[in-house]
Amino acid sequence: MSLLSIRDMKTQIGQYHVLHGVSFEVPEGGVFILLGRNGAGKTTTLRSIMGLWQPSPGSVMFQGRDIAGLATADIARLGIAYVPENMGIFGGLTVEENLILATAKGRFDPARLRRIYDLFPALEKFWTKQAWSLSGGQKQMLSVARAIVEPRALILIDEPTKGLAPSIVAAMGEAFREIAQTTTILLVEQNFNFAKSLGRDMAVIDDGRVVHSGTMADFAADADLQGALLGLSA
Template sequence: MSLLSLNAMKTSIGQYAVLHDVSLEVPEGGVFVLLGRNGAGKTTTLRSIMGLWKPSPGSIQFRGQDITDLHTADIARMGIAFVPENMGIFGGLTVEENLILATANGKFNQTRLKRIYELFPALEQFWTKQAWSLSGGQKQMLAVARAIIEPRELILIDEPTKGLAPSIIDAMAEAFREISQSTTILLVEQNFEFAKSLGRDMAVIDDGRIAHAGTMADFSADKSLQDRLLSLSA
């Protein structure tokens, strides 16, 4: 059984249909990458999974349980976290306060907090700093840390490398590899080299439809398919 299943999912925003009959199986473990051109429907897919936009028709199952009509808070309680493209952090709060808000009861599990320090040392260094004062890379680290401060089975991460320096991207890749040892990651990413270095399985969405799905190894070896679906040579 797949960890996450999308079944003939159609999502509309207002009068505009964005996703058309999207079906996808995300296996448990590792990093699953959802690729696609700008405007293809990647973010809409993640937001639909989290209940922020409701698909109709279609269904979403998590560990075999239908979550299509659940509220976002209930989906989060099931063990799914979402790191949006805008990071979703609170600029006027400190690093510590941002993480406290992401806990279930306002208290840190010290083992998990230690793990976050190991993954993102800058967060410990800037623990009392307001989030607005952090660099772009540090803000992204904080956003991911908020997603893993509580135990999660699945993390949806939208465009985490956008605007980041190469050294920060490398550090983020190492952190994602570590996180994916215990938590499945569904990653939306435009940086194909970053995605290729992490992904085990993948799919390409194009014009609101799944155009290809398979292993990252096979897709990485097929340059013509990459060019056709992602226009990487353009």
């Protein structure tokens, strides 16, 4: 059984129909990549899963339960974390406060905290600093760390490498590989090389519909398909 199964999800924002019937399945474990051109509907898909925009017809099954129509907070409590494109960190709060807010009981599990320090050493260094003073890469690390400070079944991550230096992108890739050992990641990414190095399964979304799904290995080997769906040249 899939961890997340989306069937015919349609989302309308104001008067605009953004998703016209998105369907795909995210298997449990590993990194699932959602690819697509700008404006294809990738971010809307993640936000709709998270309940930040309410999808109309269709279903969003998570661990066998339909979560479409649930409040965002209830979806989060089921074990889905969200790392938005803009990182969504609270700049006026310290690194520690940002993380403690994401804990269920207001205190850290020492083992999880150690894991966060190991994955993102900069966060330990800037523990008491206000988050606005962090660099773009450190903010992204904080955003991801917030998603793993508690056990989650699924993490939705939206374009985490955007605007980051190559060294930070590489570190982020390592972190995602480690996180994916225990948690499923649904990753929206424009950086195809980064996505290719991480993903096992994937789907391509275009104009609010899934136009291709399969394994990343097959897609990475088909330059014509990449060109047709993503506009990538060989």
